[in-house]
Amino acid sequence: MATLLFVRCLTDLSIRLVFSNVTMSRYEDNLHVTEIEPIMAYIRSSMRATELSEEELANVQRDLEKELKEKGRVFISKDSGLFEALK
Secondary structure, eight states: HHHHHHHHHHHHHHEEEEEEEEEEEEEEEEEOOHHHHHHHHHHHSSSGGGGGGHHHHHHHHHHHHHHHHHHEEEEEEEEEEEEEEEE
Protein backbone atom coordinates (compact mmCIF):
# COMPACT_ATOMS: atom_id res chain seq x y z
CA MET A 1 0.00 0.00 0.00
CA ALA A 2 2.87 2.37 0.77
CA THR A 3 4.32 1.77 -2.70
CA LEU A 4 0.99 2.67 -4.32
CA LEU A 5 0.81 5.87 -2.28
CA PHE A 6 4.36 6.76 -3.34
CA VAL A 7 3.52 6.19 -7.02
CA ARG A 8 0.41 8.38 -6.75
CA CYS A 9 2.37 11.17 -5.07
CA LEU A 10 5.17 10.96 -7.61
CA THR A 11 2.67 11.03 -10.48
CA ASP A 12 0.88 13.99 -8.91
CA LEU A 13 4.16 15.90 -8.52
CA SER A 14 5.22 15.08 -12.09
CA ILE A 15 1.94 16.34 -13.51
CA ARG A 16 2.13 19.53 -11.44
CA LEU A 17 5.46 20.38 -13.09
CA VAL A 18 3.58 20.84 -16.38
CA PHE A 19 0.02 21.71 -15.34
CA SER A 20 -1.04 24.39 -12.85
CA ASN A 21 -4.41 22.90 -11.91
CA VAL A 22 -4.37 19.19 -10.99
CA THR A 23 -7.05 17.19 -9.22
CA MET A 24 -7.19 13.50 -8.49
CA SER A 25 -10.42 11.51 -8.19
CA ARG A 26 -10.09 8.08 -6.60
CA TYR A 27 -12.35 5.08 -6.97
CA GLU A 28 -11.72 2.51 -4.28
CA ASP A 29 -13.34 -0.88 -4.69
CA ASN A 30 -12.77 -4.51 -3.82
CA LEU A 31 -13.79 -8.03 -4.67
CA HIS A 32 -14.78 -10.91 -2.41
CA VAL A 33 -14.09 -14.00 -4.50
CA THR A 34 -15.49 -17.37 -3.42
CA GLU A 35 -14.07 -19.53 -6.22
CA ILE A 36 -10.40 -20.15 -6.93
CA GLU A 37 -10.56 -21.13 -10.61
CA PRO A 38 -11.58 -17.65 -11.90
CA ILE A 39 -8.62 -16.14 -10.05
CA MET A 40 -6.25 -18.76 -11.46
CA ALA A 41 -7.65 -18.25 -14.97
CA TYR A 42 -7.05 -14.52 -14.62
CA ILE A 43 -3.48 -15.08 -13.41
CA ARG A 44 -2.75 -17.52 -16.25
CA SER A 45 -4.13 -15.04 -18.81
CA SER A 46 -1.84 -12.23 -17.72
CA MET A 47 1.17 -11.25 -19.79
CA ARG A 48 3.60 -12.15 -17.00
CA ALA A 49 2.15 -15.61 -16.36
CA THR A 50 4.80 -17.12 -18.60
CA GLU A 51 7.37 -16.05 -15.99
CA LEU A 52 5.79 -18.42 -13.44
CA SER A 53 6.58 -22.10 -13.35
CA GLU A 54 3.84 -24.68 -12.88
CA GLU A 55 5.18 -25.22 -9.36
CA GLU A 56 4.84 -21.49 -8.57
CA LEU A 57 1.31 -21.44 -10.00
CA ALA A 58 0.45 -24.49 -7.86
CA ASN A 59 1.81 -22.65 -4.79
CA VAL A 60 -0.36 -19.62 -5.57
CA GLN A 61 -3.40 -21.85 -5.96
CA ARG A 62 -2.64 -23.64 -2.71
CA ASP A 63 -2.31 -20.31 -0.86
CA LEU A 64 -5.59 -19.07 -2.33
CA GLU A 65 -7.36 -22.29 -1.37
CA LYS A 66 -6.02 -21.96 2.18
CA GLU A 67 -7.30 -18.38 2.44
CA LEU A 68 -10.69 -19.39 1.03
CA LYS A 69 -10.98 -22.23 3.54
CA GLU A 70 -9.94 -20.03 6.49
CA LYS A 71 -11.87 -16.88 5.62
CA GLY A 72 -14.64 -18.07 3.31
CA ARG A 73 -13.47 -15.68 0.59
CA VAL A 74 -10.40 -14.23 -1.09
CA PHE A 75 -10.28 -10.46 -0.67
CA ILE A 76 -8.89 -8.48 -3.62
CA SER A 77 -8.55 -4.73 -3.26
CA LYS A 78 -8.90 -2.47 -6.27
CA ASP A 79 -7.85 1.15 -6.21
CA SER A 80 -7.95 3.24 -9.35
CA GLY A 81 -8.35 6.88 -10.12
CA LEU A 82 -8.16 9.72 -12.56
CA PHE A 83 -5.92 12.77 -12.72
CA GLU A 84 -7.47 15.88 -14.27
CA ALA A 85 -4.92 18.44 -15.35
CA LEU A 86 -5.56 21.91 -16.80
CA LYS A 87 -3.04 24.51 -17.92
